[in-house]
Amino acid sequence: MGKKQTFIVDDQMGIRLLLKEIISSEGHQVKEFESGQALFQECEKNKPDFVFVDYSLPAMNGREIADRLSQKYGNQVAVYIMSGYSMDEIDMDMKNPNIKGFLQKPFDVTEVIGLLKENTPS
Template identity: 40%
Template sequence: MMGKRVMIVDDQIGIRLLLEEIIKSEGHAVTACENGKEAFDKINKEAPDLLVVDYKLPIMDGYALIKSLEEQGTNIPTILMSGLADEASKKCEGLSTVKNIFAKPFNVEDARETINRLLLEK
């Protein structure tokens, strides 16, 4: 399987490093961003195959990021992460690119499985 490109958007370094480790161990390339604005700008230059986005982010939150991408026709399968999974899933109901929601703290094996499954579907 060819390596895919995954972008992680989270303002917590620990989460970014953990996800980066999982994704790289599966043979994929990783880009990491700290906020939605930075991610949005990078995606417009080069879109990844999968987004893993935290719901609560500085400057531009996860919801705003995904909504902005969808509005401009950039449809990237997305995993949303949140400590408030119920609130996040309600708010993101109308977003077609959100394929999965991880409640934080998430299970590493579940994360690995979901990421691989979504990358295979692409």
């Protein structure tokens, strides 16, 4: 089986770089994007297996991105919402079955690795 495709969407370069380092060390192919628009341009060419997306993005927030991914791919993409706020503060509902987890920033490296392993078929 080929490398898992993991896409990171965050408007903060530091977060993208940190996540890219963690996730690529787990054997994933990683691409990073500053916006939902850039993500969906790439989705025309490649389907991600995992998407880590910041909740608070200009133009399209993390939940809207998760919903669009569901419309495009059904339940084939595991989405993780990230935020500096708690789930309660952003009123995050986890009704979208593609949303597999929530990471509160700053996050722990082992938490990211655990989420990836949890949703990777062996």
